[in-house]
Amino acid sequence: MRRLSLIAVIPLLVLFAAGDATAHAFLDHAEPRVGNKVAAPPREVTLWFTQKLEPAFSSITVTDPAGQRVDTGKTRVSGNQMSVSLRAGGNGTYHVTWHALSVDTHTTDGNFTFQVGR
Numbered sequence: 523m524r525r526l527s528l529i530a531v532i533p534l535l536v537l538f539a540a541g542d543a544t545a546h547a548f549l550d551h552a553e554p555r556v557g558n559k560v561a562a563p564p565r566e567v568t569l570w571f572t573q574k575l576e577p578a579f580s581s582i583t584v585t586d587p588a589g590q591r592v593d594t595g596k597t598r599v600s601g602n603q604m605s606v607s608l609r610a611g612g613n614g615t616y617h618v619t620w621h622a623l624s625v626d627t628h629t630t631d632g633n634f635t636f637q638v639g640r
């Protein structure tokens with residue numbers, strides 16, 4: 523009886539361990555690309571994640587080189603990607619900060635910069 527229940531439990535543990543390692547929504551890539559330089563201020567920032575996102579609790583904020591927020595405050599989420607429109611800003615370093623809630627209820631967050639100008 524005891525051996526039977528152990529056999530039943532082990533595959534479940536393996537399943538959970540494997541699921542946890544791959545299930546979080548990590549940033550896969552972004553447009554503008556992380557750390558990249560673009561000639562003109564982009565109209566929006568789009569992020570792609572490794573997992574589908576919950577729209578209600580996933581967001582992006584973007585600040586311009588002066589430290590002012592240039593995102594519209596309305597992050598759009600579709601599947602594993604989210605994007606936000608930007609107001610025009612100047613040349614220099616832009617900071618992107620994101621919070622993601624994946625459909626498995628795990629939260630992740632991060633930030634990166636991109637450059638605008640020649």
Ligand SMILES: [Cu+2]
Nearest residue numbers: 545546626628
């Ligand atoms: Cu997860």
